[in-house]
Amino acid sequence: MFHGLRDNPSAPERAPAPDDRHRRMVDIKGAAYFLDASQVGICKLSSGCWYSDGIVADHGHAIVVLVEHSRLPDADSAARGWVDGCIHEAAAFRAYEIAISVAQHIQIMGYTAIAHDVRAGDVDLDRLAVLGGLAIRREGGVTNPYLDDRFALAAITTDYELAVDQPLAESIRGARGPGYWLGLGGATSGLERRRQQRRKSHLSKYAMETIKRVEKPTTLIVDAEVPRVPKRASFFERPIHGDLGRKTQFERTRFAFKHPLAMAMLLQIRAMVAQQDGTVIERTSEPHEDAAANSRALKSLSYFFGAELSGICEIPEYAWYSHGDNGAPIERQHKYAVVMLIDQGYDTMEGASGDDFISGAQSMRAYMRGSVIAGMMADHMRSLGYAARAQTNADSEVLHIPLILLAGLGELSRIGELVLNPFVGPRFKSVVITTDMPLQTDQPIDFGLQSFCQDCRKCARECPCDAISWGDKVMFNGYEMWKPDVERCARYRLTNQRGLACGRCMKTCPLNKVVNWDGPLATTAASWLGIHAQWLKPVLVPLATRLDDWLGYGVRNPVKKWWLDLEIVEGRCVTPRRGVNKRDINISHKLDPANQKIAYYNANVMPSPAAHGIAVVPDRKQALAAAKDMESPQAARVRVSRGEPPPTHYSPVITETSE
Numbered sequence: 001m002f003h004g005l006r007d008n009p010s011a012p013e014r015a016p017a018p019d020d021r022h023r024r025m026v027d028i029k030g031a032a033y034f035l036d037a038s039q040v041g042i043c044k045l046s047s048g049c050w051y052s053d054g055i056v057a058d059h060g061h062a063i064v065v066l067v068e069h070s071r072l073p074d075a076d077s078a079a080r081g082w083v084d085g086c087i088h089e090a091a092a093f094r095a096y097e098i099a100i101s102v103a104q105h106i107q108i109m110g111y112t113a114i115a116h117d118v119r120a121g122d123v124d125l126d127r128l129a130v131l132g133g134l135a136i137r138r139e140g141g142v143t144n145p146y147l148d149d150r151f152a153l154a155a156i157t158t159d160y161e162l163a164v165d166q167p168l169a170e171s172i173r174g175a176r177g178p179g180y181w182l183g184l185g186g187a188t189s190g191l192e193r194r195r196q197q198r199r200k201s202h203l204s205k206y207a208m209e210t211i212k213r214v215e216k217p218t219t220l221i222v223d224a225e226v227p228r229v230p231k232r233a234s235f236f237e238r239p240i241h242g243d244l245g246r247k248t249q250f251e252r253t254r255f256a257f258k259h260p261l262a263m264a265m266l267l268q269i270r271a272m273v274a275q276q277d278g279t280v281i282e283r284t285s286e287p288h289e290d291a292a293a294n295s296r297a298l299k300s301l302s303y304f305f306g307a308e309l310s311g312i313c314e315i316p317e318y319a320w321y322s323h324g325d326n327g328a329p330i331e332r333q334h335k336y337a338v339v340m341l342i343d344q345g346y347d348t349m350e351g352a353s354g355d356d357f358i359s360g361a362q363s364m365r366a367y368m369r370g371s372v373i374a375g376m377m378a379d380h381m382r383s384l385g386y387a388a389r390a391q392t393n394a395d396s397e398v399l400h401i402p403l404i405l406l407a408g409l410g411e412l413s414r415i416g417e418l419v420l421n422p423f424v425g426p427r428f429k430s431v432v433i434t435t436d437m438p439l440q441t442d443q444p445i446d447f448g449l450q451s452f453c454q455d456c457r458k459c460a461r462e463c464p465c466d467a468i469s470w471g472d473k474v475m476f477n478g479y480e481m482w483k484p485d486v487e488r489c490a491r492y493r494l495t496n497q498r499g500l501a502c503g504r505c506m507k508t509c510p511l512n513k514v515v516n517w518d519g520p521l522a523t524t525a526a527s528w529l530g531i532h533a534q535w536l537k538p539v540l541v542p543l544a545t546r547l548d549d550w551l552g553y554g555v556r557n558p559v560k561k562w563w564l565d566l567e568i569v570e571g572r573c574v575t576p577r578r579g580v581n582k583r584d585i586n587i588s589h590k591l592d593p594a595n596q597k598i599a600y601y602n603a604n605v606m607p608s609p610a611a612h613g614i615a616v617v618p619d620r621k622q623a624l625a626a627a628k629d630m631e632s633p634q635a636a637r638v639r640v641s642r643g644e645p646p647p648t649h650y651s652p653v654i655t656e657t658s659e
Helices: 021-034 078-083 086-110 126-129 180-183 190-197 245-253 259-277 290-303 347-352 359-383 398-406 448-453 458-462 486-495 504-508 523-534 534-550 620-629 633-642
Strands: 041-044 061-068 113-118 137-138 141-143 150-158 309-314 334-341 388-391 428-433 473-478 479-481 567-569 572-574
Touching: 021 041, 021 061, 021 086, 021 347, 041 126, 061 086, 061 126, 078 290, 086 113, 086 150, 086 259, 086 359, 086 479, 126 137, 126 141, 126 150, 150 180, 180 190, 245 486, 259 359, 259 388, 290 359, 290 479, 309 398, 334 359, 334 398, 359 388, 359 428, 458 504, 458 534, 473 633, 523 534
Parallel strands: none
Antiparallel strands: 041 061, 061 150, 113 150, 137 141, 309 334, 334 428, 388 428, 473 479, 567 572
């Protein structure tokens, strides 16, 4: 599948890229590092770089992608046997995935580019690594000053002219000196790398095991009252059917991927859909019936492939969509969910406004990584004889938010229908594998987010369309939450003409930080206090939010802006026609909760699953009036304790499905 994406045709016209080769190089290397390359080098091509039996393209430059071998699963984990013999292949696959994305990025800009790996490449990767300053030759092979031979390579050849790197000196020594251990220049420090390597392989690089576990999520979910809803009801699906008008319907086809890098990743995301499910192989070996061992092994495997955080839960019936995209009913298939979070990239988010021309690419990056990880893991689980299906952004039969909560990966936040994690905040996307493999589940967590979000309204203040609630929580379709105005949010994200979609809430959230040994000491201390000294929150939260503003968090950092602002219009890259959002923070912006208008589209006014291709225009006036019917969490608890029925607006519209 990946080989079929390596050499796509170029756009009919070249993008307005700068003539400055150094600036071009920053864009290309930035894209590769954004996609988690360990190291990147660029060199000029000579005839000796091409294999004699390969296809020689009219390309003058090569971009070399180096990916470090992943952390090995522990010796006592079943995952160790699963990956044994393919450590290098996994890194090579990751490097190739990055190379394909970068190659397609260049192709969409109107230049020619081809991705190469060891199996479908026409160039000598070792030679390119030497020329690109990533390796030196030793004993018939190549070695890297930091990684020795624990890495894999891929490359992109192109006619896009770039500034090049110099080869390393043969006598290079002292790479792992004080600068390496301290992470001088902004690199990940040797100390932080060693800390991560020393953790058990079923644990993420973040200390989630130190977070308080609770029996139920910290926000009320009345399980018996949560309605199952069709995918047709989502406000990001409704524009496809014309519910929000023609302009929004058109923009739905491009809103998050009208930048060349975002579009490049979308191509891989779509290609992975066919890999999400498959035939379950009849078990021929000893069955994996130890639930605890299975859970540890799957978590180890997820971290080996590149997930940031993983948890496991049973799937409640309400977490399954009632109907799919075509209106067909969805039956509950599997008992368990393996839930994985993929970081959207702090460095890039630090340089962005949250709703500029890289914001959509941040989502695509996480969706692409997640679809590859879940696709490979689900396929492996089926090969062991257990049904498993990857549930991705492109095609999911389950709602991810309740599963993230139940798998103990975060708490529901003021942002609304979004979970925050204690270590990466809201800066992630999720991917899920549903399965019947016996698994041990995790418990929900409590790190004091409810009291934090009650006092901190920074996301609401910085929302460009005032879609986030300034007021108190309500009960919405069985969930306790700060309910956002999802119609207003969807309209802005879809029709944002000065950027891709929107992630202002993630960008400006005070929990969007780096919490490890390389992060600021004050951030690490604040995180520890927030998690382990929750009794201090009444004092610390107001102080923390003011300090967050005073220290400039949420403001764009120009040092971290590596990308070129480009917009795809009718298949061609142009300078953004309406300009680019350049927001920082707006400390003076306030809304009176009593005067904020939130539209509540309860289950009883959602489109029927049968309304496939039929526009169902939302009645905003009616949705605003529904505010008076919203139940408080306190009232819901009393009502449930009395055995009284749920509000009538919890009942979804279900009719006969369309043909």
